[in-house]
Amino acid sequence: MILQGKKLCKYYGTGESQVKAIHDVDFAVAKGEFISIVGQSGAGKSTLMHIIGGLDAPTSGEVIINGTSIYTMPMSPLAVFRRRQIGFVFQAFNLVPSLNVWENIILPIGLDGKKAEVSYIEDILNTLGIYEKRTSLPTVLSGGQQQRVAIARALAARPAIVLADEPTGNLDSRSSNNVLDLLRLSVEKYNQTLIVVTHNDEVAKLADRTVRVVDGSIAAEVEQ
Amino acid sequence: MTVGTVALAVALIFVVLTYFYSDDQRSKREATNELGAYHVQYEHLSPKQQEEIVNNPKIQKHYLSYNSKNVKSGLFEKLNINMAIGYMEGINAGLIQLREGRAPVTDDEMVLDKWVIEEMGFPSKLGEVIPLDLQIKSTGKTEYITKSFKLVGIVDDIAVRKAARAGLMFISKTLSQRYSPDPDIVIFALLNSDFNATSTAHKIGEGAKLQEDQIQINERYSGAYEQNPVSILKAAIIVFVILISAAMVIYNIFNIYLSEQIRLFGMMKAIGMTPKQLRSMILTEGLIISLAGSSMGLLLGGGGSTAFIPFLGNMASGNSALYVELSPYIACAVFVMGLILVMLSVYMPARKVGSLTEIAAIRYNPAGPLGKRSLDTKSKLKNSISGFSLVSAQLIRYRKRTWVTVISITLTGFIFVVTGSIFSSMNIDNMAGSMVPGDYKLSAANLDSDEQLDLLNDKVMQQVKTMPGVTTVLTEMYDVLIYNKQDANLHLKDLASMKNPDIRTDIYAYDDALMTSTLKRLGKDDSMLTELRSGDNLIAVAEDGGYQVGDKIRLAKFGEGQKERVFTIVGVLPNYVTYKGNSSDGGVLIAHQDLFKRLDLDQRIKQVSVQVNEGQQGEVERNLKGIATADRRITFTSFQETYQEFNGMKKVLQLAANSLTSALLIISIFNLINSNLTSMYARKREISLVEAIGMSRSQLTMQLGSEGFIVILFSLLITFSLGIPAGYFGVGMFKQSASYVQYQLPMAAMLTLVCAYCTVQVVTTFYMQWRLSKESLMERIRFSE
Known part of the structure; x- marks a missing residue:
């Protein structure tokens, strides 16, 4: 298993006003697997993804990636671990507005003090169809283009795991299909593990396995 | 917030x-x-000029003063005190600050300086009756009388006047008019308005056909009150x-x-x-x-x-x-x-x-939209992106915000540096240190008539030199030379008003140590000392414009048929540096004592100043006073009061300077803090998402710190590039009204600014880190979504 979540809990507040966003979740993902996490709005799927991605520490429980319990690590080594092992695609794209497309994509590599493999990045850009936009700033791109840049950035550092939170949430249906195809194509091509959070059943059906989250707990897991 | x-x-x-x-x-x-409280004094007035000035409607109040130059007292001369004797209006109105008492009304009343009373050997107490031997010159005759005066007022000591041995004695109007039927009249005038007071005062004087040197502006009062454009x-x-x-x-x-x-x-x-x-x-x-x-x-x-x-x-x-x-x-x-x-x-x-x-x-996006020119970047694509690239992208692409921050910090920094230049150039230490060569001095009475008398002779000098605690002994000689009239015309003012047929010039001769310290004031080195020792070279003591370095002047020894000799002016010192009190018509010149030897001028020591170890001041003071007590023709002066007065003045100036610069520094710092925090809050989400994709804490610290430091560096470069020349210009303007000002690079102000900005940047960077760490990454990324 490349990723394991053990007894994960995430609670907000205390006493009667306590909200159990995630409660007692056990979760495992094999290398190269494509998993979709589905559930209604507020079910806790994004919180689960943030916890397994090392962005939000659980109230209790443990996340193990490639044999490392990530929340036992101090903040800085965790940041280094994140940039090397995990690629994120956020729902709201989250590109750095002052950097152009190219710079946004190679940012995780640059933060690691390494040089990007230009042919590899160009290959991703060509695959995602945004090569011509490589010198543009994010503000002039459409939503679909920005999402593709976010996907390119997530893939650029060749992370072991790609986490995508509602990658098609802000896109029209045509763009959504394109992005998903590209995402799937990319992870297959580069042998990466993909976890997609979505409330869209069509998107979920593309995955090898679907995990349904209801009220902060895993209600069902369905192999496709 | x-x-x-x-x-x-x-x-x-x-x-x-x-x-x-x-x-x-x-x-x-x-x-x-x-x-x-007066704006201007008009001097040496004729009755017509006096009437015109008094009746000028622009004058709110005026005070008359009669200077009885024809009245002298042997006692004051014996004590080597240059007394200004006369009548003055407005004493009771505060024109002269009395320590106690009032203005004289009857002919047997007078007002004196406190220090003069004490040197005369009387207690400085109102009601004291002091007898004076007076010489009154009138219409070619000299009358000698002895008259007792009752002390009705005591003038507060002014250390500079005391050090120069220039005293004040006020008598009643009737007595002044009786002694001096044709007195030198001065009017002190308070104008109706403070607006453009200096210019108005000059116009009033010019309207009454006064020469420029008859109009003396009270810089102290005008400086404080005057409003002009x-x-x-x-x-x-x-x-x-x-x-x-x-x-x-x-x-x-x-x-x-x-x-x-x-x-x-x-x-x-x-x-x-x-x-x-x-x-x-x-x-x-x-x-x-x-x-x-x-x-x-x-x-x-x-x-x-x-x-x-x-x-x-x-x-x-x-x-x-x-x-x-x-x-x-x-x-x-x-x-x-x-x-x-x-x-x-x-x-x-x-x-x-x-x-x-x-x-x-x-x-x-609260991080702020980019300008139109920034929508596409044409720079060559690189295969790496460093922390610096992030910083520069941030600063360049949000150039509008960067400029606002830079301008904001530069503006306050600029004023800080200009103010710092002016204050660091007000060299009060120089002023006090030059006017007062040592801690104490002994002066020989000016008894020209007795050529054999050598009060500060070898024996006395030996006594002074061997006193425990005395570290340095500085000596001065004195003589008089006669100025060539043609040359005097080029360098001196008011030649027309001089009554003596010969233009007498005071010439002081300094020893090596005193000359070296004087040359330091001129910014000259020891080679000038050699020139002064071996050549016919002199230093002129004059205000700006009277002399230029390189001027040749002809002077002759005092006496009939003396041959003139050509001297070269090698330096010009402003009056404040070597304040000599009242001087002869021909002004004051300074030579080296070797020149006195070569020209066979008066080689008696007329004044000896000593510098003393701090712990032994009391002992030296007692010993020197002993010499003065043994021979009343030798005067002892302590400069402690002068130093105290200068220290007080310096303290006030420093206080004003420090307060203003502190206020400006606080504004600058406040601006920098505000800019840093504003920038952080505006980019909170952006910073967080870069952290989410792998920026470590140390990289974030470097990023935030570097952004701030680049802005600071840039702001400081502009601040110093503009502030230093502006400060130099400002000092030049200020120098016109304060001759003791000498431009100094405001190193302290600049260092303070650099240190303050750097400290603020470091503190705010860590504060921003701390604030960010209070929220989880996801909370911050959701910020303003």
Whole structure:
């Protein structure tokens, strides 16, 4: 298993006003697997993804990636671990507005003090169809283009795991299909593990396995 | 936070303006106490000129003074005191600051300096009867009388006058008129208006056909009171800079405050709010914040002034004390300024919000839109991106915000450096140190008639040199030379008013040590000492313009048929540096003692000054006083009071300088903190998402710190590039009214600025880190989503 979540809990507040966003979740993902996490709005799927991605520490429980319990690590080594092992695609794209497309994509590599493999990045850009936009700033791109840049950035550092939170949430249906195809194509091509959070059943059906989250707990897991 | 920032900015303006107002009041009090409340004195007046001036409608008050130059006293001459004897009006009105008592009314009453009374051997007590032997020259005759005067007033000691042995004796009007039927008349005039007082005073004098040198402006009083376009402009610039700095702080905070709410405004527009309604809602909100902020600011400023200004006041004493002077006009003006600044700061973002489409507002990124020129980057694509690339992208692509920050920091820094230049150039230490060559001195009475008398002879000098505690002995000789009239015409003023057929020039001869220290004041090295020793070279003591280095002048020894000799002026010292008191018509020249030997001039030591070990001052003072007591023709002078007076003056100047520069530094620091924090809050989400994709804490510290340091470096470069020449220019302008000013690079101010900015940057970087760590990454990324 490349990723394991053990007894994960995430609670907000205390006493009667306590909200159990995630409660007692056990979760495992094999290398190269494509998993979709589905559930209604507020079910806790994004919180689960943030916890397994090392962005939000659980109230209790443990996340193990490639044999490392990530929340036992101090903040800085965790940041280094994140940039090397995990690629994120956020729902709201989250590109750095002052950097152009190219710079946004190679940012995780640059933060690691390494040089990007230009042919590899160009290959991703060509695959995602945004090569011509490589010198543009994010503000002039459409939503679909920005999402593709976010996907390119997530893939650029060749992370072991790609986490995508509602990658098609802000896109029209045509763009959504394109992005998903590209995402799937990319992870297959580069042998990466993909976890997609979505409330869209069509998107979920593309995955090898679907995990349904209801009220902060895993209600069902369905192999496709 | 928004209300707090407005309150702080308003409080800052209030404290600074109250400080200026209090300092202005202090300066006026001090000026009036020191020299009296008058703008100008008109000297050597004819009866017609006197009448014209007295009747000039632009003069509010005038005081007459009769200087009885024809009256001398043997006692004063014996004590080597140059006394100005005469009548003066306005003593009771405070024109002359009396320690106690009043002006003389009857012919047997007088007012004297405290130190003069003591040197005469009388207690400085009102009612004391002091007999004086007077020589009254009138119509070619000299009358010798002895007259007793009752002491009815005592003048406070002024250390500079005391050191120069220049005393004051006031007598009644009738006695003055009786002794001097044709006195030298001086009028002290207080004008109706302080506006352009110097120019008005000159015009009044010129209207009465007075020469330029008959018009003496009371710089102390005019400096404190006069308002002219330049002084108004100076005050306006200072207020403008403070306002601009405060405006930038307020604008920054409102910009970010409204930017954070743009999505909400977009939503309101989407549900039907018109742009006009939206603008008026924002402006009303701004008005409420400005009212609350300005009110809080006034309270805070009032409290701050009451705490801050008396604290500064405690550092000075006497007339120089700084008391808090709260003005209702300043309070009202600051309150209104607070309202205007906030409304102006709100108006621009409100317009921007009103003009955005609903969708653009809903999708608004609080990190700020980029300019049109920045939509596409043409730079060559690299295969790496360093932390510096992130920093430079941030600064260059958000250049508008970067420029606002740079300008804001530069503006206050610029004023700080210019002010620092002026204050560091006011070399009070030099002034006191030059006028006072040592700690104590012994002077021989000026008894020209007795050529055999050598009061400070070898025996006395040996005694002085071997005194325990004496570290340095500095000696002066004195003689008189006769100036060539043709040359005198080129270098001296008022030749027409000179009554003596010969133009006598005082020439002092310095020993090596005294000459070396004098040359230091001139910025010359030891090679000049050799020139002065071996050549016919002299230093002239004169104000600007009288002499130039390289001038040749012809002088002859005193006496009939003496041959003239050509001397070269190798340096010019301003009067304040080697203040000699009253001089002969031909002015004062300084030579090396070797020249006196070569020319066979008077080689008796006339004055010896000593520098003393700090712990042995009392012992040396007692021993030197012993020499003076043994021979009353030798006068002992202590410079301790002079030093104290200069120290007091220096303290007041430093106090004013430090307070103003501190206020400016606080504004600069406040600006920098505001810019840093505003930038961080605006980019909170952006910073967090870069952290999410792998930026470590140390990289974040480097990024935030580097951004700030680059802005600081850039701001400091502009500040110093503009501030140093502007400071040099400012010092040049200031020098016109204060001759002791010598330009000094404001190193202390510059270092303070660099250190303060760097410290603030380090502290705010860690504060920002701490603030960010209080929230989880995801909370921050969701910020303003």
